[in-house]
Amino acid sequence: MNKNFIPVSEPYLRDLEREFLIDAFDSGWISAAGPYNKKLEDEFSKFCGVHYGSTVSNGTVAIHLAVRAMDLKKGDEVIVPNFNGIYGPYALLYEGIIPVPVEAESDTWNIDPELIEEKITNKTKAIMVTHLYGHPCDMDRIQALADKYNLLIIEDAAEAHGAEYKSRKAGSLGHISTFSMYANKIMTSGEGGLITTNNEKYYEKIEYLKNQCFSLKGPRNFIHEDLGYNYRYTNLQAAIAYAQFLQLDDLNKKRIEVNNKYRKALAEIDGITFQVNKEYAKNVFWMSSILIEKDKTGFSRNDLEEHLLKNNIQTRRLFVGLHRQPVIKKYGINIIEKFHISDHLTDNGLYLPTSPQLKDCEIDRIANQIKILYSKY
Ligand SMILES: *Cc1c(COP(=O)(O)O)cnc(C)c1O
Secondary structure, rough: OOOOEEOOOOOOOOOOHHHHHHHHHHHHHOOOHHHHOOOOOOOHHHHHHHHHHHEEEEEHHHHHHHHHHHHOOOOOOEEOOOOOOOOHHHHHHOOOOEEHHHHHHHHOEOOOHHHHHHHHOEEEEEEEEEHHHHHOHHHHHHHHHHHHHOOOHHHHHHHOOOEEEEEEOOOOOOOOEEEEOOOOOOOOOOEEEEEEEEOOHHHHHHHHHHHHOOOOOOOOOOOOOOOOOEEOOOHHHHHHHHHHHHHHHHHHHHHHHHHHHHHHHHEEEOOEOOOOOOOOEEOOOEEEEEEOOOOHHHHHHHHHHHHHHOEEEOOOOOOOOOHHHHHHOOOOOOHHHHHHHHHHHHHHEEEEOOOOOOOOOHHHHHHHHHHHHHHHO
């Protein structure tokens, strides 16, 4: 790869990850039944402030297990953020559950709590929230609705390891919470997922389902009473993730610094706005995302994307609203409502390179290229 190329995201793996990985390898424990899995589950759940943690193969199946553990059924409805990755809705569609989208807030880009209540019907069983790009949702307002209508909360914290809502950690804000450890996520092992919960029953069901529904009692007799999965996570992966977890505060500090530097460097450009950091939240800025207001900058998001790539700087567009996903229609869900805020984010947003190890000179180079484009218009 061209050494001038700045990728949008790179994992930051150092000596500790290598040390633990080699230790796991040398120990012979390469399956899920190894000590790093347990260490990660115990310590990560404690870090989040809950009793139980369960590692799984990735963040998508983590949500699927949450849905199964809650016993949500075909025809049930679950409120979801319209502006989000497709992964949570996938987990619902696996079970024939209907995702009911709610528009985003224009500043946090998260699900708008104000608009949830009108979507609740007698089929609604749960609210799914996603802390987008590291900014926690306004959970008190969502919790109040869940209490009022007796709904469960699935917290998709895939982008928010270590983020806080009113000093409470992401991973403790739902009945079941899920994390991803994909290569571009805040802590990673290439692929991977984590589930946290305070509920013993959910925890036991998740362990049972992810482990092919082997009978938990007595000897392994190969009799299966329920439909299970192999959603296990290997000890080799857990070794890397455990090392990342021990350095999570540092990794987050570096991402927040990257965001602050971008803000400073781009402050003079009228028409570029960043995701906010509300007073109730500690946003860990998984990605430094920006919106381009073309009537002010003169250039569009697509112009900027193209210009940066020409100069060896990779960016990525923001998510596409559920109402624009062909798969939703294919599965018989007809969304007729308009989602102007989601559309605005999808069509005008992108995220800039945001690896923890991004150097000051690289941030300067990126900011300068944006200024060069700005000066042309
Ligand atoms: C990455 C991500 C997931 C899915 O995680 P995978 O590990 O890629 O399966 C789920 N939800 C959100 C919000 C994500 O960003």
